[in-house]
Amino acid sequence: MRRHLLEAADLDRADATLVLDTAAQIDAALAGREVKKLPTLRGRTVVNLFYEDSTRTRISFELAAKRLSADVINFSAKGSSVSKGESLKDTALTLEAMGSDAIVVRHSASGAPHRLAHWVRGSVVNAGDGTHEHPTQALLDAYTIRHRLGRLEGVRVAVVGDVLHSRVARSNVRLLHTLGAEVTLVAPPTLLPVGVGSWPAEVSYDLDAVLPKADVVMMLRVQAERMAASYFPSAREYSRRYGLDARRMAALGDDAIVMHPGPMNRGMEIAAEVADSVRSTIVEQVGNGVSVRMAVLYLLLGGAPS
Amino acid sequence: MTVLIRGARPYGEDAADILLRDGHVAAVGGSLSAPDAEVVDAAGLVALPGLVDLHTHLREPGREDAETVETGSRAAALGGYTAVHAMANTDPVADTAGVVEQVWRLGQQAGLVDVVPVGAVTVGLRGERLAELGAMADSAARVRVFSDDGMCVADPALMRRALEYVKALDGVVAQHAEEPRLTTGAQMHEGDRSARLGLTGWPAAAEEAIIARDVLLAGHVGARLHVCHVSTAGSVEILRWAKSRGVQVTAEVTPHHLLLTDECAEGYDPVFKVNPPLRTDADVAAVRRGLAEGVIDAVATDHAPHAVEDKESEWAGARPGMLGLEQALSVVVATMVETGLLDWRGVADRMSVRPAAIGRLETHGRPLAPGEPATLLLLDPAARAVVDPAALASRSRNSPYAGRELPGRVVHTFLRGVPTVTDGKATR
Numbered sequence: 001m002r003r004h005l006l007e008a009a010d011l012d013r014a015d016a017t018l019v020l021d022t023a024a025q026i027d028a029a030l031a032g033r034e035v036k037k038l039p040t041l042r043g044r045t046v047v048n049l050f051y052e053d054s055t056r057t058r059i060s061f062e063l064a065a066k067r068l069s070a071d072v073i074n075f076s077a078k079g080s081s082v083s084k085g086e087s088l089k090d091t092a093l094t095l096e097a098m099g100s101d102a103i104v105v106r107h108s109a110s111g112a113p114h115r116l117a118h119w120v121r122g123s124v125v126n127a128g129d130g131t132h133e134h135p136t137q138a139l140l141d142a143y144t145i146r147h148r149l150g151r152l153e154g155v156r157v158a159v160v161g162d163v164l165h166s167r168v169a170r171s172n173v174r175l176l177h178t179l180g181a182e183v184t185l186v187a188p189p190t191l192l193p194v195g196v197g198s199w200p201a202e203v204s205y206d207l208d209a210v211l212p213k214a215d216v217v218m219m220l221r222v223q224a225e226r227m228a229a230s231y232f233p234s235a236r237e238y239s240r241r242y243g244l245d246a247r248r249m250a251a252l253g254d255d256a257i258v259m260h261p262g263p264m265n266r267g268m269e270i271a272a273e274v275a276d277s278v279r280s281t282i283v284e285q286v287g288n289g290v291s292v293r294m295a296v297l298y299l300l301l302g303g304a305p306s
Numbered sequence: 307m308t309v310l311i312r313g314a315r316p317y318g319e320d321a322a323d324i325l326l327r328d329g330h331v332a333a334v335g336g337s338l339s340a341p342d343a344e345v346v347d348a349a350g351l352v353a354l355p356g357l358v359d360l361h362t363h364l365r366e367p368g369r370e371d372a373e374t375v376e377t378g379s380r381a382a383a384l385g386g387y388t389a390v391h392a393m394a395n396t397d398p399v400a401d402t403a404g405v406v407e408q409v410w411r412l413g414q415q416a417g418l419v420d421v422v423p424v425g426a427v428t429v430g431l432r433g434e435r436l437a438e439l440g441a442m443a444d445s446a447a448r449v450r451v452f453s454d455d456g457m458c459v460a461d462p463a464l465m466r467r468a469l470e471y472v473k474a475l476d477g478v479v480a481q482h483a484e485e486p487r488l489t490t491g492a493q494m495h496e497g498d499r500s501a502r503l504g505l506t507g508w509p510a511a512a513e514e515a516i517i518a519r520d521v522l523l524a525g526h527v528g529a530r531l532h533v534c535h536v537s538t539a540g541s542v543e544i545l546r547w548a549k550s551r552g553v554q555v556t557a558e559v560t561p562h563h564l565l566l567t568d569e570c571a572e573g574y575d576p577v578f579k580v581n582p583p584l585r586t587d588a589d590v591a592a593v594r595r596g597l598a599e600g601v602i603d604a605v606a607t608d609h610a611p612h613a614v615e616d617k618e619s620e621w622a623g624a625r626p627g628m629l630g631l632e633q634a635l636s637v638v639v640a641t642m643v644e645t646g647l648l649d650w651r652g653v654a655d656r657m658s659v660r661p662a663a664i665g666r667l668e669t670h671g672r673p674l675a676p677g678e679p680a681t682l683l684l685l686d687p688a689a690r691a692v693v694d695p696a697a698l699a700s701r702s703r704n705s706p707y708a709g710r711e712l713p714g715r716v717v718h719t720f721l722r723g724v725p726t727v728t729d730g731k732a733t734r
């Protein structure tokens with residue numbers, strides 16, 4: 001493993017598999033335990049540095065660190081010196097001086113974790129940067145797929161929605177490719193980046209053509225505000241062409257699963273009956289997120305084996 | 307003051323002595339003698355007319371923490387420049403006779419290069435109504451180049467009027483070609499890399515669309531147009547077409563667009579954030595070829611100093627722009643001379659003669675010949691050095707060439723016979 005986890009490309013196949021296997025071991029170790037806590041990172045300090053509101057991701061990382069017995073500091077940009085104009089670099093040096101061993105950073109600017117990694121000695125974990133990447137989301141998605149389908153090699157994954165603005169899509173394309181899955185991106189052309197042709201993924205504009213062959217359908221959040229900038233004409237037209245409803249779900253193979261990184265726009269990209277169906281892994285993804293983030297922190301900080 | 311330059315190679319050709327007297331070149335030839343002269347040993351050095359920059363941000367008034375007219379002038383002289391055009395996007399904006407005269411006077415006081423103010427095209431660079439272009443032209447600063455650089459004159463009707471109006475002033479509109487509706491939030495060249503890095507793309511078409519529109523307008527009203535910092539292969543094609551049709555259009559390319567590509571954005575170091583953005587290998591090849599052929603007339607630095615706090619941040623939060631004055635000639639040597647695309651006469655043409663003509667500077671860009679102004683530089687083409695931002699004369703440190711080895715060292719610069727750089731050091 002490298003010192004930081006900034007993007008999915010930081011993980012080769014062996015590293016990525018190690019994270020998933022470690023998460024599985026952690027799950028097994030904690031299964032049935034009343035106190036869900038391991039002593040492995042006792043005395044270590046993990047800082048959650050969040051420049052963007054994301055309660056679910058912050059709580060997931062916080063829980064992961066605490067279950068490994070690390071000390072956790074939540075450093076939210078709101079109401080701190082950060083909101084008074086302190087630079088990312090000054091904040092980084094401050095956290096460094098406080099003795100943080102790992103900084104988990106969420107930032108609205110793509111590449112902010114890369115800059116941070118430049119200035120600190122500890123490990124940096126990207127918890128989502130702008131429209132760039134969200135590597136632990138991709139790891140938890142891969143973990144979920146492997147758990148449900150028993151493999152990743154050759155699994156056909158359709159990633160559907162606002163690929164252009166999605167850090168989840170970028171991380172998943174890279175990581176799933178590394179792990180041997182076959183990704184097809186499905187979106188209106190306006191929501192695919194110029195240059196998507198260079199990605200290790202197929203591209204389609206036609207969801208109905210892709211669904212029957214998919215083992216996994218991963219729906220991305222689509223913000224209704226995008227239509228103000230003419231990415232699509234209306235929410236209704238979007239969900240008619242690219243939303244996953246019960247009719248479309250019926251076109252899926254028997255074992256196919258439906259995923260969503262959350263938070264969902266029910267009725268927009270995904271119908272409530274799909275989100276709540278047995279195919280849906282949405283709740284499972286949340287739980288797996290904690291295990292995978294425990295595995296990442298454990299491996300990066302090199303905690304003693306329990 | 308009399309100076310005898312011994313054994314220099316004018317335009318890189320046969321060695322000759324050059325005698326400077328009373329601000330003029332008194333003689334050029336073999337074995338000159340002048341008992342009263344201060345002798346400069348220039349064996350092996352290439353003599354070129356002093357360089358002229360059409361595009362310099364000196365930041366004064368307003369951001370003296372990033373650069374001043376004086377520090378920028380010193381950087382320019384060290385780069386072999388003898389005249390620089392100071393862009394209008396200062397605070398206050400150079401959109402009145404008062405501001406352009408202030409900048410011009412500061413340049414005179416610094417006394418290292420001729421600081422030639424550029425006047426804003428529109429009031430406050432807001433792109434709404436024309437600034438008093440005539441008053442700036444008639445001022446002591448004698449403004450001939452007008453530009454809203456940093457902003458594009460995006461309104462086509464306003465651009466047409468500006469082009470027409472400056473005809474009466476023997477002026478030129480220098481356009482920062484960027485269709486703003488196509489570059490909202492743009493961070494880097496739109497292509498494979500922007501897609502992967504998750505940075506909002508700045509499409510080549512946003513530059514090319516404005517250039518295409520403007521050459522049509524300039525042709526229609528018979529006015530002079532200058533295109534700032536051409537960065538794409540498509541722009542070169544449009545310029546080639548326009549020139550073949552007789553449109554009075556000139557264009558510049560920056561040193562960084564001759565050397566660097568969007569690959570520099572990997573790692574998200576904002577020192578490489580610039581507007582227009584660094585493009586692809588194919589674009590770099592095209593602008594080099596365009597410059598070699600003369601479709602692009604000039605190298606202009608777009609020297610853009612920024613304070614540390616404006617660059618040491620996340621990419622999206624940083625200001626665009628990079629330093630250029632002190633390394634421009636070295637970059638041209640590396641990209642154009644050592645590659646065989648330009649000879650030294652070509653360098654003199656693209657970095658001195660043509661920019662002086664575009665800016666209507668009668669005493670710059672002149673030949674190295676008797677009777678001409680003694681405004682020239684001496685370059686050691688064999689020297690190579692690694693760029694150290696801490697050693698720069700600019701007040702800012704945002705050099706994209708940090709740590710890079712570049713060829714060529716400016717050893718001496720003379721402005722009207724007065725040394726501004728001696729042995730690689732500014733004289734004041």
Ligand SMILES: [Zn+2]
Nearest residue numbers: 455456482534
């Ligand atoms: Zn510009």
